[in-house]
Amino acid sequence: AQSVTQPDIHITVSEGASLELRCNYSYGATPYLFWYVQSPGQGLQLLLKYFSGDTLVQGIKGFEAEFKRSQSSFNLRKPSVHWSDAAEYFCAVINNAGNMLTFGGGTRLMVKP
Amino acid sequence: DAGVTQSPTHLIKTRGQQVTLRCSPKSGHDTVSWYQQALGQGPQFIFQYYEEEERQRGNFPDRFSGHQFPNYSSELNVNALLLGDSALYLCASNPPVPEPTDTQYFGPGTRLTVL
Numbered sequence: 001a002q003s004v005t006q007p008d009i010h011i012t013v014s015e016g017a018s019l020e021l022r023c024n025y026s027y028g029a030t031p032y033l034f035w036y037v038q039s040p041g042q043g044l045q046l047l048l049k050y051f052s053g054d055t056l057v058q059g060i061k062g063f064e065a066e067f068k069r070s071q072s073s074f075n076l077r078k079p080s081v082h083w084s085d086a087a088e089y090f091c092a093v094i095n096n097a098g099n100m101l102t103f104g105g106g107t108r109l110m111v112k113p
Numbered sequence: 114d115a116g117v118t119q120s121p122t123h124l125i126k127t128r129g130q131q132v133t134l135r136c137s138p139k140s141g142h143d144t145v146s147w148y149q150q151a152l153g154q155g156p157q158f159i160f161q162y163y164e165e166e167e168r169q170r171g172n173f174p175d176r177f178s179g180h181q182f183p184n185y186s187s188e189l190n191v192n193a194l195l196l197g198d199s200a201l202y203l204c205a206s207n208p209p210v211p212e213p214t215d216t217q218y219f220g221p222g223t224r225l226t227v228l
Binding site for chain 1: 144153154168205207214
């Protein structure tokens with residue numbers, strides 16, 4: 001069975017500082033991985049996705065993620081955080097049929113001025 | 114181009130009642146998935162509808178049922194509501210013939226509170 005773990009429930013960073021959100025997955029085949037962001041009261045917006053090729057994936061809003069098969073990880077990074085990045089971030093893996101996303105528990109990001 | 118829309122935005126019900134939530138997929142999409150997001154947790158897959166049939170189902174009881182209409186819109190029905198059904202219910206849509214690499218587009222959700 002596929003699963004996703006986000007070890008950090010809450011993270012606080014200062015505005016302008018770098019950010020890394022951790023994600024570990026468990027999946028028997030080649031994983032297709034996603035990062036979504038959810039602002040308060042909003043639905044989920046896709047930041048980026050990985051399914052093959054270059055292990056460093058660029059997304060929207062200046063985010064990137066690196067797929068490391070040996071570590072079963074897909075960590076999200078941003079070099080300089082803005083106050084508007086405060087939100088909840090979810091890592092997810094999809095099954096081969098492409099119809100069922102399995103999400104991690106999420107990481108809530110707070111940004112200090 | 115309208116994205117995924119859901120109604121109502123908020124809903125309050127009491128235990129034992131039944132509820133119906135609605136979703137219209139993004140233009141050009143014909144596949145609809147439903148997810149339940151309890152407070153402080155990640156979304157959990159309930160089921161997916163394609164060509165008016167349930168194609169895949171997550172680990173949810175039969176109290177949760179759905180329907181898809183010819184115009185691709187969908188309803189989620191929950192019977193005999195429990196307090197634990199309180200959650201944000203998210204609808205997502207896919208383009209035709211979903212592939213794992215496709216993006217699921219999510220609506221803003223319906224917040225259900227069961228008292």
